[in-house]
Each structure stands twice: as C-alpha cells, then as structure tokens.
Amino acid sequence: MTTTTTPSAPTPSATARKPKRPRNWRWLRLVVPPAAALLLVLVGTLVYQAGEPSDDDPAFLSPTNRAGIGSADLADRVRRAGVEVAVEQKSSDALVAASAGNATLLITTPRLMQRYYLRMLKVLPSSTRVVIVEPNASAIVDGLLPMRGASRNYIARTAAPGCSYAPAAKAGTAAVVRTRYGPLDEDLGREVARCYADSLVVYERAAVTVTVVGSADVFRNDRIGEHGNAALATGLLTAAPRLIWLDLHRREPPPGITNDPALAGAPGAPPSLRPVDPSNPADPADRDFPQPGPRATGNQPTGQTSANHEDPKPPREPPNPLWSAFPPWTYVATALVVLGVVALAVAMARRLGAPVVEPLPVVVRSSETAIGRGRLYQRAKARGESLQVLRDAAVVRLIRLLRLAPDVERPVLVAAVAASSGWPPPAVEHTLFGPPPDTDDELVNAALRLEQLVNAVTTEQPGTQPAPAAPFEGEPR
Structure with a gap:
C-alpha cells in the first residue's frame, strides 16, 4: 500500500516577512x-x-537674624545711630505703632502684607515716614501704590544716585538697581524724588511720605558692606527717633471691622475701615476700603463683620507674575x-533630510508609459516635437555606433551614416534632419524610415546594399 504525503502549508515563521518601513525622524x-x-x-x-531667598523665610531681612539674608547688621547700625528699633510681627500692630507719629515704618515683605493694610499707609500722620522694600507688581496693584508698572532684573546692579534726595546723595553709588518702577499715577501720589535709574522712588500720598527701594540687597547682612549700601540703608531708616520694623513672613487674613461704640475712642485701626453706607453719598468713609455695610457672620463676634467682601469697583487687575x-x-x-x-x-x-526611497504604489509597464506619452503628443498635435524626440535619440545612438565625437558636425555625420548604411546621403539627410511632418501618416512614415536607417547601420554587413523602404519626395528613384 502506497501512501502519499501532502506538504503542509508553510508556517508564519517560514514565510518572508515584509520589511518594516523606517520611521521618519525629520x-x-x-x-x-x-x-x-x-x-x-x-x-x-x-x-x-x-x-x-524667599520672603516667607523667617531669616529674610529679619532684624534679629545673623544669616546672610538677615538684617541684624543693619539693625545694629540703626541702634548705634540713636534710633529705637521696635520689631512687630503683625501689620495691624505695626500700623497702630506708626499711627502715633514721629517714626519710620519699614515694610520688608510687602507681597505678604494684606492689601487693606497696605492701603492704610496713606492715613498715617505726616511725622511718620514709610520705607517699602521691593514691592512687586501684585503688591503695587493690590495696595494702590501709585507706580505704573515694575520691571525686575535677575540681579541688582550698582548705579549713581542721579538725584538730590539727601539719603541717596550722601550714600553715593549703591546696589539698588534691580526692580525699576514706572511713572507715578498723579491721582494716587505726588513724586518727590526718583533716584538710581528709577529704582528708588519717593512720593507723598495724603500726609505720609513713602520711599520705595527697588532691591533688598542694601539691607542684607551679606551685601550691606558693599559700595554705599550701608550709608543708604542707614540714612533711610534713621530720619526719626523710632524705627518700627515689620518682620512679617506669612500671609495675613483681611482685617475685621467693628461697630462697637465703646471702641470709638480707642487707638485701634484707622477709622477708614468702618463700613461704607452705600445709601449715603456724603458718607466720609474711604472708598479704598469698600465695605457693603455691617453683616454679622457666624464665625465672628456680634457687632463685627468681615472685610472679605467684593469691592463695588474692582481694583486694577495685577499683571501676570510670570512675565516679571x-x-x-x-x-x-x-x-x-x-x-x-x-x-x-x-x-x-x-x-x-536626505531623499527617502519609497516603493511605488503600483508597477507600470514601460510600454504603457510610452503609449500614454504618445497619446499626450497626439492630443496636442505635436507631430514635429514627437519626430524630433525620435531623431535626437537616433542621432545619439548612431554617433555611439559609429564611434564619432559627441559634437560631430552635421555633414560628417551624414557622410558616415551613408557610408555605413549604404543609403544615399540625401536620403540620410532627409531622414535625420528633414522638415517636420504635416499629417499623422507622414509622421508614421518618417518614424519607420528612421527605424530602418538605424537598423541598416546596426545590421550592415560587407557586400550588402540595403535600400530605403519608400522613396521620399525629391529622392532619385
């Protein structure tokens, strides 16, 4: 008994896998x-x-800290100048102390100060001077400081005072130029002096004089000994017998308000924080502290309301801090x-990138390409151009077969072709360089004669005398 085996189908591993196209990383x-x-x-x-250094770091410009970013060295210099230094941890306590007058209030971290406390600076007495260290754009807008914009550099650079303001002129060159402040809004303050390439601005608002310093370097322990930093910082803080140093390193809640008549005469927060009566246009309450009126809340004592309400007229929007x-x-x-x-x-x-070789989507036969090109010539009735393409190709082939120079002259080529093919020179001249055809039949005949001439040169043997297939007009018969 004979058994036959049928070959099994090839396994996927045995078949040739199609190569993956390389990924394009251009x-x-x-x-x-x-x-x-x-x-x-x-x-x-x-x-x-x-x-x-971060302003929420407890060591930053602290009058009791000896680290590089602290300000204990400056506090010692101020005390040696005969000025009493009082350190406060809350903005409310510092404002109450400054309200007594005849003092200098130093605000080292205005970004952390609550906006209503910053706005209270204008209600301080004329005998109190305020020094603010490098307020950013957000603090300027929230605190209604009169500067229009601020631009900050990576590091502080030194500059000459360029003004007659006494503390700056006495200190001379100092490393203050870091945050530069724009012009003042005349509705919010009157400019007194502008020094150090717009980095130290002194202005008056209401009765108080405020000095804005564009860099904290002049107050730091590790920079106070450079240039005129010590003289500038000491001159700004020793104009009054008392220095109230606000050492604030955390954000504060908004201030509360009270309507308790028993506290009317107490030296508490400035009176402008009392609620605004919107129904009374003559209400003297300050519009910088807009309150919609007393509203008791569950988490506050009776008679107190929160200042955390929306302003009737929203303040200027602070710019995006990312830009600065x-x-x-x-x-x-x-x-x-x-x-x-x-x-x-x-x-x-x-x-x-370099050219990438890609496979053709379809394979086209050369004959189809030739036919398609021929039909395009036919549709355009380009008989002369079609015959010229064939003649140019034939001339190139004949020159190569007869081993002539590529730039051979026309009479020499005609003579060589006639000698090799046995055709008369006028027939060769007419076939290779004759006038263009006028009809399709003339084009076909000219193409056939051209092919016969090339074949005659290719297949010419000694002793043979091939003749053209059809005589042309004017050729001897």
Missing part, C-alpha cells in the same frame, strides 16, 4: 532647536530661583530663536 530637526532653547531658559530660571519672572531680553531671545527656526523651515521647505 520632524526632530524642526522641534529639537526651539525645545532645547526653551529647556535652557527654564533650567536657568529654576537654578536662579533656587538660589534666591524673566528679564526682558529673554523674551527677545526666545522670539529670535523661534523666528530663526521658522525661517530655516521655510528656506528648506520639504528638504529637512
């Missing part, structure tokens, strides 16, 4: 340069921010990098 050339530039800017900013986190040149550099990458992409267009 897009990386467009993405990597701007991404690297952005990463460099971000890393530099993070490193810079990590080394910067970088110096102006970083935005210019980033814009130039982006424009450069876009210009490079436009210039190179699709040439972002």
